[in-house]
Amino acid sequence: MSDPTFIEVPSGVPDSVVRFFASCLSVFATKGADYARKEDRLANFREAASAAGITMQQAWSVYAVKHFQALARHARDGQVESEPIEERCKDLANYAALYLLINEDKNPGVAHEEAGG
Numbered sequence: 847m848s849d850p851t852f853i854e855v856p857s858g859v860p861d862s863v864v865r866f867f868a869s870c871l872s873v874f875a876t877k878g879a880d881y882a883r884k885e886d887r888l889a890n891f892r893e894a895a896s897a898a899g900i901t902m903q904q905a906w907s908v909y910a911v912k913h914f915q916a917l918a919r920h921a922r923d924g925q926v927e928s929e930p931i932e933e934r935c936k937d938l939a940n941y942a943a944l945y946l947l948i949n950e951d952k953n954p955g956v957a958h959e960e961a962g963g
Contacts, residue, residue, distance in 0.1 A: 866935070870939045870940055873936045874940045874943065877937075877940070888902065888944075888948060888951055891948060902948045902952065903945070906948055910945075916931075916934045917934055
């Protein structure tokens with residue numbers, strides 16, 4: 847895939863899933879601007895890890911677990927209080943993408959697979 851702005855959607859993927867991931871990209875860009883620096887998307891993780899004396903992956907897990915816990919609470923109780931469950935799902939999907947970026951940062955030259963992942 848040479849054009850990163852074009853994503854070929856395999857047949858059979860429901861429209862709602864396509865809309866979900868498109869929305870994830872929008873949230874990724876918007877929240878990234880709030881939490882990261884233009885020159886370093888991972889600055890927030892770097893700084894938190896350094897301050898706590900932990901790895902960036904460990905800092906990521908602290909941030910990501912709150913979204914997982916919200917989904918678990920929704921599964922148990924059927925509701926979450928602070929934001930719609932759809933937003934929590936987007937956040938968790940974006941945290942998975944951020945983990946890939948952290949892994950790439952820590953292991954230069956080891957990029958994720960483009961297909962078949």
